[in-house]
Amino acid sequence: MRNAVLRILPLLALPCLGAAEKELVFQVPFDEGAGTLARSTAGSTQGLAVSPAQWVSGKHGSACAFDGTPATALSLALTPEQALGNSDFTLAAWVSAESIRFPELQDKRRRLVSLADDFPRLWVVLDLLEGGVLRMELMQQKTAGGPYLGGSVKTPSALAEKTWRHV
Numbered sequence: 001m002r003n004a005v006l007r008i009l010p011l012l013a014l015p016c017l018g019a020a021e022k023e024l025v026f027q028v029p030f031d032e033g034a035g036t037l038a039r040s041t042a043g044s045t046q047g048l049a050v051s052p053a054q055w056v057s058g059k060h061g062s063a064c065a066f067d068g069t070p071a072t073a074l075s076l077a078l079t080p081e082q083a084l085g086n087s088d089f090t091l092a093a094w095v096s097a098e099s100i101r102f103p104e105l106q107d108k109r110r111r112l113v114s115l116a117d118d119f120p121r122l123w124v125v126l127d128l129l130e131g132g133v134l135r136m137e138l139m140q141q142k143t144a145g146g147p148y149l150g151g152s153v154k155t156p157s158a159l160a161e162k163t164w165r166h167v
Helices: none
Strands: 006-016 026-028 037-039 047-049 054-057 062-066 088-097 109-116 122-129 134-141 148-154
Touching: 088 109, 088 122
Parallel strands: none
Antiparallel strands: 006 026, 006 062, 006 088, 037 047, 054 062, 109 122, 122 134, 134 148
């Protein structure tokens, strides 16, 4: 069965620390072109482990290709100051999908990004759904055993196969 290859380039996380103050805390341009680590160029010394991703040509320079399975989803550990739920944030990336059909998958989605900060009490995921729609989901449980708060948003239109799109 053919896996969808998801190509991702610069990942940005921008928390809004106040109405007038914004600080870029994480940016991964994927400009290494090889290796097992993509380094952040802003506000953090952290990087992303990109193994077993494959380095490929991207929209602007290099990109990493992932098969969309949990083992290859981008996963980021944030510092306590950057923790989700402390402030607003923005997640942006260029993405391209080799395929938007997943007949072999029961849940009909591929995971691109997983920001799990104290999972299962808080998480953000970016999934590519079959047919090319991207969905971002954020869930938080304020107290152990309490209700989950959050929701999800979807792109208004589907990705076209093998076409770069900024989300």
